[in-house]
Amino acid sequence: MKLTGKNYIAGTISSEGKTTFKGVNPSDASELPTTFYEATIEEVNEAATKAHEAFAIYRKKSGKEKALFLDAIADEILNLGDTLIERCSAETGLPAGRMISERARTMGQLQLFATVLREGSWVDARIDTAIPDRQPLPKQDIRYMQKPLGAVGVFGSSNFPLAFSVAGGDSASALASGCPIVVKGHPSHPGTSELVAMAINKAAEKTNMPKGVFSMVHGASVEVGMAIVMHPHIKAIGFTGSTRGGMAIFNAANTREEPIPVYSEMGSTNPVFILPEALKERSEDIAKGLTNSVVLGTGQFCTNPGLVFLNKDENVAAFQKQTVKHFESVDAAAMLNKGIKSAFDNGIEYLVKNKDSVTLIAKGKTSSEGFKGSAHLFETTAKSFIENHFLEEENFGPSTISIIADSKEELLAAAKKMKGHLTATLFGTENDLKNNTDLIEILEQKVGRLIVNDYPTGVEV
């Protein structure tokens, strides 16, 4: 299991390019062993072409055969043992415990798709038999089922180096549906990516899959990713990451001669609404839970609660005081990489500078070690939120903005003004929820998941 730093192209390793980079430990900014080779355009072309060729074979594999493949990937990931956990932890600054549970989740995703494949009804097969004597025209026999599109380009995220990366959810679903994959490994965890690539290759070999069913290319630059998106043999994209990156891919995919679907999970600020009775009854509890949710994984979750709405009443001040206390006690913790850390710091600086629109009310402990980031709590009014669009932008990391509305009307206006988010969360008693059906109706139109009395970072995918 020695890392080579090379690209994995249809079962062979390749390093044609001259551009190299290294993994970095964000806890102390030290370089990790192994030099990684960015893929060349020719290598991407080779991967896409081999994926296309493999598709002719792979699409005919039965559900049972593909299930064996997915289960084997899960097994081989487990077989990587502590080597995977240690490298992954070193590359991301995330603790080993988190890596172990994320590995379990990743295996669970692969095994879930294997179960779905064995069950088989996902193809939605329909046979609509003929009615030869139908008037005024006979009805034909019509048969329908889901079919794989072809090779899929997968872009993993930095913040889930296993569950949303080389063998993550997008890869599992593409492989399950019969589509070979060309993965762009995230440069933030290249060693982890290579280890998982080894596991997939082993699984493919053991279960007799065509070699082109899987390729993984490295690339810290935009060119490698764009070469995948624009390749005529790539028929769909799965992306998890920033809004900026995702929109660039979406826009590029739409300019292709044959536009292709881009399934992307991008940035989100995940508004939380703490309703009056819940605030009164569970103030201390929510202040603590919310702080934990904001700083979980150093705030690097796409479901991180970045906006917390409160109705101004006699309980708000006490709640804010408790939350401030919790934020101030949070230790600085490693962020995933230098780029994310500096983007986060810039975002904080921008908010701090905009004193007229928003106020910093708490800051966690600081550290100058590695790429460690500190928790930040801001406060503003609903009026200011409505006027200042930038307050709704995601600042990826351990920070959130409390938004205090003078009235229910103001709260609804703020909710109406919001754009789309992955989740919205409501803390409320039965009574609160009954009194806020208008708010719920607005949120239903804005978000994919509406969470009641739980934290968005724990949302079930």
Add this chain to the structure above:
Amino acid sequence: MKLTGKNYIAGTISSEGKTTFKGVNPSDASELPTTFYEATIEEVNEAATKAHEAFAIYRKKSGKEKALFLDAIADEILNLGDTLIERCSAETGLPAGRMISERARTMGQLQLFATVLREGSWVDARIDTAIPDRQPLPKQDIRYMQKPLGAVGVFGSSNFPLAFSVAGGDSASALASGCPIVVKGHPSHPGTSELVAMAINKAAEKTNMPKGVFSMVHGASVEVGMAIVMHPHIKAIGFTGSTRGGMAIFNAANTREEPIPVYSEMGSTNPVFILPEALKERSEDIAKGLTNSVVLGTGQFCTNPGLVFLNKDENVAAFQKQTVKHFESVDAAAMLNKGIKSAFDNGIEYLVKNKDSVTLIAKGKTSSEGFKGSAHLFETTAKSFIENHFLEEENFGPSTISIIADSKEELLAAAKKMKGHLTATLFGTENDLKNNTDLIEILEQKVGRLIVNDYPTGVEV
């Protein structure tokens, strides 16, 4: 039921604009009574805003209530009686018989969606109950169901003035799912559009729907359509028409601050493959049936067979001779409007000029009356088809190109080179189909419907 020529905006009629146009009878190019008013940007804004407001009410209507509305639309369309059939026939040049069967189809679509609403399972409701003692984390209770997006912009087509127009399939599905609609009436049949708009308004009133649930604006210019696509209150688009129009809308929708989905059915050339045994056994039959399919509705079907592939063998010459004979006996017939007729003529002229790539082998009867178009049959080789991309472009109207392959390999190469189409058709015996699984596998990746031993113009939607 007197036509007003005005725009129908949330239950009121409006004619703020200065730009007007008239319906034209394509059989003799005569202007029809009633002057129509193009909508202004303000009128489009009013329609979209009213649709958005109506959404708050309409989305809460039960399946049963929406079913009553859809059934009432079907009833009111029938109540328009001969007035509708006559105006529609006059505006399109399509015979009354076709209009009557298209009316039945349109009503059938509305009634089908009403049935689906009453049955109710389309919302795909799932309740995934909690598992509080799951390890390592408790599982939350998760509930899922389909929800309407909001107001939908609908662009009807010229060639199905009822079934794919104001109360066509896109309108029926949007209304069924709980989305108000803003329809851009096709300028090729403005009187038909107004009559159907009257029917929808009556149905909305009878079944107590909010007025903003339906608006229909006229517009011969691009501006009216783009104002709908770009309006922030419009959350999805349904489009049926040309590739050029559809792609312009798709591209515009993607440049919005909030990009929206565009569900479009655009141009297609619908390749037909006549396999050797079928050609031998049913030559005369297929020559006749194919000609009928090419000239049905003066060739103005999105499923019109525009490419006919043949393997060179001893039966091809006889088949071509029969097909030529059939094409030459076809009467000239009215095309939908001046623009479509002149685009068709230009397309024919372009092919005729490109003598090196393709040869005109038969022409139907001609007429200088109105916008009448003549049937055209071209012939070329698979080699030429592979080299000349323009041969795959749709020429909307009664024409087709026979493509003769020297070998099976050439046929497969031509199929591989093809882009996507709505349908592909195979004529073949059991034996033919067994011998052509390679061809079928290629076509499966290219088209939405694979038709066996029937004509694409009869495909069930």
